[in-house]
Amino acid sequence: MEQPPAHEPQTASIVDLLLLTLLVAVTSYLSLMLTRVPSGAAAVWVGNGLMVGWLLSRPTSVWLRYAAAGFFAGVLARVLAGDGLAYAFALSIANLIEVLLVAGTVRRHIQDVGHPERWLALGRVATLSTLGACAVSGVLAATAASLISGAPFAINFAVWYVAHVIGMVLVATLTAVAHSEGSALLGRPGRRGAFAVSMLLIALVASAIFAQTRFPLLFMTFPPLLWAAYRHRFAGVVVGITLLAMISSVATALGHGPAMLISGLSETGRTFLVQTFIGAACLLTFPVSLVMAERARLAAKVRESEAQYRMLADYSHDVVIRMRADGQRLYVSPSAKDILGWEPGELLKTRWDLVHPDERAKQREEMARLLADGIPYTTTYRVQHKQGHHVWIEAVGRLIPSMDRNHIGTMDIIYAGRDIGQRVAAEESLKASQLELEKLARVDSLTGLANRRQFDERLSLALARNRRHQAPLALLYMDIDYFKRINDSLGHLVGDAVLKDFAQRLTACVRTEDLVARLGGDEFVMLVEDAATAQVAETIARKLVETIGQPTVIDGTAITVTTSIGIAFCTRVTDEAELMWYADKALYVAKGGGRNTFHLVTVE
Numbered sequence: 001m002e003q004p005p006a007h008e009p010q011t012a013s014i015v016d017l018l019l020l021t022l023l024v025a026v027t028s029y030l031s032l033m034l035t036r037v038p039s040g041a042a043a044v045w046v047g048n049g050l051m052v053g054w055l056l057s058r059p060t061s062v063w064l065r066y067a068a069a070g071f072f073a074g075v076l077a078r079v080l081a082g083d084g085l086a087y088a089f090a091l092s093i094a095n096l097i098e099v100l101l102v103a104g105t106v107r108r109h110i111q112d113v114g115h116p117e118r119w120l121a122l123g124r125v126a127t128l129s130t131l132g133a134c135a136v137s138g139v140l141a142a143t144a145a146s147l148i149s150g151a152p153f154a155i156n157f158a159v160w161y162v163a164h165v166i167g168m169v170l171v172a173t174l175t176a177v178a179h180s181e182g183s184a185l186l187g188r189p190g191r192r193g194a195f196a197v198s199m200l201l202i203a204l205v206a207s208a209i210f211a212q213t214r215f216p217l218l219f220m221t222f223p224p225l226l227w228a229a230y231r232h233r234f235a236g237v238v239v240g241i242t243l244l245a246m247i248s249s250v251a252t253a254l255g256h257g258p259a260m261l262i263s264g265l266s267e268t269g270r271t272f273l274v275q276t277f278i279g280a281a282c283l284l285t286f287p288v289s290l291v292m293a294e295r296a297r298l299a300a301k302v303r304e305s306e307a308q309y310r311m312l313a314d315y316s317h318d319v320v321i322r323m324r325a326d327g328q329r330l331y332v333s334p335s336a337k338d339i340l341g342w343e344p345g346e347l348l349k350t351r352w353d354l355v356h357p358d359e360r361a362k363q364r365e366e367m368a369r370l371l372a373d374g375i376p377y378t379t380t381y382r383v384q385h386k387q388g389h390h391v392w393i394e395a396v397g398r399l400i401p402s403m404d405r406n407h408i409g410t411m412d413i414i415y416a417g418r419d420i421g422q423r424v425a426a427e428e429s430l431k432a433s434q435l436e437l438e439k440l441a442r443v444d445s446l447t448g449l450a451n452r453r454q455f456d457e458r459l460s461l462a463l464a465r466n467r468r469h470q471a472p473l474a475l476l477y478m479d480i481d482y483f484k485r486i487n488d489s490l491g492h493l494v495g496d497a498v499l500k501d502f503a504q505r506l507t508a509c510v511r512t513e514d515l516v517a518r519l520g521g522d523e524f525v526m527l528v529e530d531a532a533t534a535q536v537a538e539t540i541a542r543k544l545v546e547t548i549g550q551p552t553v554i555d556g557t558a559i560t561v562t563t564s565i566g567i568a569f570c571t572r573v574t575d576e577a578e579l580m581w582y583a584d585k586a587l588y589v590a591k592g593g594g595r596n597t598f599h600l601v602t603v604e
Contacts, residue, residue, distance in 0.1 A: 013062070013065075017065060017066065017069045018069075020050075020051070020054050020066060020069050020070065020073070021069045021070070021072060021073045022073075023050055023073075024047045024050055024051060024069075024070050024073035024074060024077070025073035025074075025076050025077045026077075027046040027047050027050060027171075028045075028046065028047040028073065028074055028077035028078070029077040029080055029081055030046075031044060031045055031046050031047070031167075032077065032078065032081040033081055044163050044166050044167050044170075044245050044249050044275070044278065045160075045163045045164045045166075045167040045168075046167050046170075046171050047070070047073070047074060047077070047095065047167075048095050048098055048099050048102075048164060048167060048168055048171075048172075049167045049168045049169070049170060049171025049172035049175065050171050050172075050175050051066070051067075051070045051095075051099045051103075052099055052102050052103045052106075052168065052172040052175070053171065053172045053175020054066060054070075054175060055067075055099070055103040055107075056103055056106060056107065056172075057175070060107060063100075063103070067096060067099070067100065070095075070096065070099065071092050071093075071095075071096050074088070074091070074092035074095050074096075075088045075089055075092045078091060078092065084148070086148060087144065087145075087148045087149065090140075090141075090144035090148065091141050091144060091145075093140070094137040094138075094140040094141040094144065095137060097133075097136060097137055097140065098133045098134060098136065098137035098164065098168075099133075101129065101132070101133035101136060102126070102129045102130055102133045102168060102172070105125060105128075105129035105133075106122070106125055106126055106129060109121070109125045110122045110125055123286070123290050126169075126172070127169075130165055130168045130169060130172075131165065133168075134160075134161050134164040134165045134168065135161060137160070137164060138157045138160045138161040138164065139157065141156065141157075141160050142154075142156040142157035142160060158272070159271060159272070159275075162272070162275040162276075162279065163275060165279070166245065166275060166278050166279055166282065169282050169286070170238060170241055170242055170245060170278075170282065171242070191232075194231065194232075195231075195232055195235070195236065198224065198227060198228045198231060198232060198236060198240070199228070199236075199239055199240060199243060201224045201227075202221070202224045202225060202228060202240045202243055202244060203243050203247065205220055205221055205224050206221050206243065206244050206247040206248065207247055207251075209221060209257070209258065210247055210248055210251035210252070210256055210257035210258070211251070211256060211257075212256075212257075213256060213257065213258070213260040213261060214261075215258070216258045216261055217258065218258055218277050221244055221281065222281065222284060224240070225237070225240050225241065225244070225281055225284070225285050226284070226285060226288060228240040228285075229285040229286075229288040229289045229292065230288065230292060233289045233292045233293050233296070234289050234293060236289070237285045237286060237288075237289040240285070241278065241281050241282060241285065244278065244281060245278045248274050248277060248278065249274055249278075252270050252271065252273075252274045257274075259273045259274060317335055317338070317418070318333075318335060318416050318417060318418045319332070319333055319335050319336045319339055319340070319393070319395075319415075319416070319417045319418070320332075320333040320335075320414065320415070320416050320417075321333070321336075321347075321395075321414070321415045321417070322400075322412055322413070322414045322415075323412065323413050323414075323415070324402075324410075324412055324413075325367070325371055325410070325411070325412075325413065327367070329347055329348045330348070330412065331344075331348075332344035332345075332347040332348055339391060339393075339418075339419045340354075340383060340384075340385050340386065340391060341385050341386030341387055342354075342386050353384075354383050354384040355381060355382070355383060355384075356381060356382035356383070356384070356390050358382075359381040359382060362379075362381070363379065363381055366379050366397070367397070367413065370397055370398075370399060370413065371399070371411065371413075374399050374411075376396060376397060376398035376399075377396075377397055378394065378395070378396050378397075379394070379395055379397065380392060380393065380394045380395075380420065380424075381393060381395075391419055391421055392419070392420050392421045392423075392424045393417040393418065393419065393420065394417060394418055394420045394423075395415040395416060395417030395418075396415070396416050396417075397413055397414070397415050398413070398414060399411040399412070399413060399414075400412055400413075400414050441453060442454040442457075444503075444517070444518040446496060446499060446500065446518075447499055447500055447502075447503035447518050448503065449503050449506075449507070449516050449517055449518045449524075450515055450516065450517035450518075451517065451518065451519075452517070452519050452520065454515075454517060455515065455517035455519065455525060455527070456576070458515050458517075458527060459475075459527060459576050459579070460576060462527060462529050463574065463575065463576060463579070465529070466570065466574075470572075471529070471530070472531060472532065472533075472569065472570060472571045473527070473528065473529045473530075473531060473569075473570050474527075474528045474531040474534075474536070474537035474540070474567055474568070474569050474570070475525065475526070475527055475528075475567070475568045475570070475579055475580070475582075475583045476525065476526040476527075476528070476537070476540065476541060476544070476565050476566070476567050476583070476598075477523075477524075477525050477565070477566045477567075477568070477580070477583035477584055477586070477587045478523075478524050478525070478526070478544070478563050478564060478565040478566070478587065479521075479522045479523050479524065479563065479564065479587070480498065480499075480502060480522040480561055480562075480563055481561070481562040481563060481564055481591075481595045481596060482595075483495065483498070483521075483522040486498055486559070486561075490557065490559075493555075494554055494555060494557070494559075497554045497555065498554065498559065498561060499518075499522065501552055501554065501561075502522075502524070502548065502561060502563070503516070503518065503524070505544075505547050505548055505550075506524060506526065506544065506548075508547065509540070509543050509544050509547050510526060510528070510540070513529075513530075514526060514527065514528050514529075515527040525583070526540070526544075528540060531569065534567075534569045534600055534602055537567050537569050537600060538567070538598070538600055541565045541567055541598035541600070542598070544563065544565060544598075545562070545563060545565065545596060545597060545598060548561060548562060548563045549561070549562050549563075549596060562595060562596035563596070564587060564590040564591045564595045564596065564597060564598070565586075565587065565590055565597075565598035565599075566583045566584060566585065566586030566587025566588070566589065566590055566598070566599055566601070567583065567586055567598060567599065567600040567601065568580075568582035568583035568586060568601055568603055569600055569601070569602045569603065570602075570603040571602065571603065571604060572603065572604060574603055578603065579603060582601045582603050583601075585601060586598075586599045586600060586601040587599070589601075
């Protein structure tokens with residue numbers, strides 16, 4: 001790509017400097033020639049406002065060359081208007097100080113004068129700096145005029161001060177807006193015709209008022225000015241008041257306008273009257289334009305915020321629902337169709353109908369709690385899909401101010417919900433797996449009886465109750481007689497079948513509240529907590545021996561299995577180890593007695 005010549009930025013800067021010099025010189029000369037009063041000051045001073053607007057639109061690093069150009073233009077304009085070189089030099093210094101004070105103060109406090117969010121602050125800073133800087137320059141100019149030409153200090157200061165304040169407010173704003181808005185200064189595309197009509201109306205009304213000297217109709221200029229401020233904001237105000245200032249100043253200088261109605265009023269007095277009129281127009285319209293600009297900025301911000309909110313809501317995978325406190329839905333995001341199958345418009349017509357009946361009361365309670373304390377909450381509930389089934393939804397609810405004009409001051413509820421069906425299914429599956437694992441950890445996998453872990457837990461609880469209530473209990477400890485022979489002769493598969501059959505017969509002989517457990521191998525235990533006497537435990541054991549001894553057929557082979565049982569009957573406080581020791585001791589006694597029998601030991 002071809003690079004631009006190195007001298008182009010310098011050339012553009014020189015053109016810009018020449019343009020500023022020309023504008024300041026011409027406007028200053030015209031101000032002096034058309035609106036000059038006997039005290040030597042102009043009714044409206046344009047050059048300084050032009051300079052400030054120019055500087056604020058350029059980087060601070062180049063201000064020195066622009067200040068020099070403006071100073072040179074001011075001296076040139078005054079010399080051409082008939083002022084002496086010393087007088088022109090002194091007043092140009094006062095002008096330069098005023099320009100640098102205003103521009104420097106604004107730049108220090110407001111970095112970006114074109115940003116709409118800073119316009120209110122800009123208005124405050126620019127107004128205060130203008131009032132102060134014009135006072136400083138007015139003192140310098142009036143002092144110079146008194147020393148060089150003998151002009152009265154007070155009159156010269158007053159005329160200078162008002163002329164420079166008006167010029168600074170009007171022209172600095174006009175220049176800054178022109179640099180910021182460009183061609184939009186003359187109206188936005190599509191509204192330039194309306195802008196031109198508004199400016200033409202101001203010019204016609206002002207010309208009509210200042211062309212006659214019979215009626216004090218200055219107030220008639222305010223309606224079109226306010227209309228311009230309302231429709232076109234800053235551009236309408238600065239261009240409209242500039243037109244008004246030009247027409248009123250020139251007409252008054254030529255001896256026309258309402259100022260001529262006051263007999264005996266000097267030329268300086270008429271100038272003050274015009275300045276007061278222009279100042280009043282500024283005070284009336286500038287606040288309106290600021291308020292309208294701020295209103296437009298806030299409205300744009302609201303539209304942008306609403307657009308972002310709607311974009312997020314419309315394109316979010318979550319369902320976003322806004323509803324009143326009574327449950328009436330005001331907004332439903334399009335994602336509702338993807339998750340629930342319903343069109344958003346269909347959901348706006350419903351209230352609680354689609355919430356699962358089991359969760360409606362809970363949802364009403366949580367909504368009432370939210371409205372009462374305002375604390376956001378997360379809830380899960382089921383909503384009916386259009387196809388009939390229910391979808392699990394997890395939603396976060398919070399309060400937001402109502403935007404309904406008929407419900408000002410009330411709060412709406414906004415829900416952001418997502419489909420958690422897969423998560424719920426996974427949680428239920430995990431819960432089932434946990435229950436299965438817990439079951440496997442507490443149940444013997446071969447026989448389905450309680451295992452050693454569950455037995456230990458139940459025995460500890462039973463002994464704890466025994467210690468509290470002194471209630472007797474019986475522990476039956478048993479194994480299969482000659483079980484090793486069965487495994488060795490018939491194989492482990494038959495041995496496992498024998499264990500299963502043994503476990504089923506044990507279970508058939510006891511109640512559901514009694515615990516039967518397999519400790520390992522062919523060792524089994526039975527815990528009976530409400531055996532009131534030792535005879536009850538013996539009756540249970542006798543039944544077990546009889547039931548186990550009945551022949552059975554396993555894989556076509558008739559097998560007779562017997563068992564030996566040791567019973568520990570406890571009537572006093574004891575512990576697990578002692579009770580098991582007595583039961584084991586009783587079992588060995590039963591085995592020693594020929595097996596297929598039982599033996600009872602009382603723990604006393």
